[in-house]
Amino acid sequence: MATSSATITHLADTLSALPLRFTKMFGEYAVYLDDKVLGFVCDDTFFLKTTPSSRALLPDAEQGEAYPGSKPYLILSEALDDPDQAVRVLRAVAADLPPPKPKKSKVK
Numbered sequence: 001m002a003t004s005s006a007t008i009t010h011l012a013d014t015l016s017a018l019p020l021r022f023t024k025m026f027g028e029y030a031v032y033l034d035d036k037v038l039g040f041v042c043d044d045t046f047f048l049k050t051t052p053s054s055r056a057l058l059p060d061a062e063q064g065e066a067y068p069g070s071k072p073y074l075i076l077s078e079a080l081d082d083p084d085q086a087v088r089v090l091r092a093v094a095a096d097l098p099p100p101k102p103k104k105s106k107v108k
Contacts, residue, residue: 002027002028002043003027003028003029003041003042003043003044004044007041007044008022008029008041011031011041011046011080014080014083014086015083015086015087015090017083017084017087018033018087018090018091019033019034020032020033020038020090021033022041028040028041028042028043028066028067029041029042031046033090033091033094034094035100036094036097036099036100037049037097038090038093038094038097039066039073039074039076039093040066040067040073042066042067045064045075045077046075046076046077046080047064047065047066047070047073047074047075047076048061048073048074048075048076048089048090048093049073049074049093049097050063050071050072050073050074051092051093051096051097052096053089053092053093053095053096054074054089054092054093054096055074057085057088057089057092058074058076058079058089061074061075061076061078061079062074062075062077063075076089
């Protein structure tokens with residue numbers, strides 16, 4: 001089951017304090033902040049990367065696989081009930097992640 005565009009619109013509205021980017025991939029979405037992948041939206045569920053900050057800020061968050069065989073991600077459902085908390089968590093996760101690797105230029 002693919003993620004609905006209504007779910008992405010709802011997430012974008014709820015988390016509008018952040019310049020998030022949602023990129024469609026195989027019927028699901030990757031979630032970016034500052035060109036860093038924070039997680040995925042699969043089957044209408046936001047799966048957030050597990051980092052020291054996400055674990056500290058969401059110690060009781062449920063974990064699950066974003067797709068079969070993936071590593072465990074935090075399921076960001078209850079945190080979305082408090083958009084301010086969700087924004088803090090997403091900023092903290094972005095700060096934990098390394099900078100994106102520079103893109104290689106395509107040689108013709």
